[in-house]
Amino acid sequence: MLAETVCSAVSAAGLGIAAVTAYRRRFLTAARILAYSLVPIGLVLTGAVEWAVDTAFSPSAWLGFGLLGGAWLLFMTTRVVERRRGGTRKERKAAQAAQREAVAPAASAPSLGPGSRPAAQPATKPKAAGSGDDFSDIEAILKKHGI
Known part of the structure; x- marks a missing residue:
């Protein structure tokens, strides 16, 4: 009223x-x-x-709100723990399976002796950090402004 x-x-x-x-x-x-x-x-x-x-x-209504709050708190806590561990159980199993597949082909290759491995190919050398190509744009801008 x-x-x-x-x-x-x-x-x-x-x-x-x-x-x-x-x-x-x-x-x-x-x-x-x-x-x-x-x-x-x-x-x-x-x-x-x-x-x-x-x-x-109503006391029973407050009890119900308390239970809902407890359920929400439990749900959020499990989400935080799940994120700290790195995802759900399915995601962790999939990541472990992908790691095993990535390692398995090289690990299961037959060993035919010391001369059976192909020779390592020489790596191409990267350009030096101080090469002229890196600063050509900057030089063009400076010349444009008369510096």
Whole structure:
């Protein structure tokens, strides 16, 4: 009963503020205030306020909220632990299988003796860090500006 009265008073005050705002020719703001002021009376008419009051003073409802909070906390804790370990169990098994497949072909190749391995090919030398190609763009920019 008290909650319905408070909601009705809030809606009436909101309607008054919306009327004053519309009188000042701020119609968009007045429409927004009107929308906010209709929410409390709408909650009263749908019965949501009565449900909220009954829920607020019900021990079984608070127990239910506590259980929901505990379940959420447990779920979030397991997610944090899962991320620290590096993914789900399926993802870890897939990564282990990929590692075994990557190692297996070289490990299972038959050993035919010391002369059976192909000769190592010489690696190509990378360009030196101080080569002229690296600074040609910079030199062009400096010459353009007369430096």
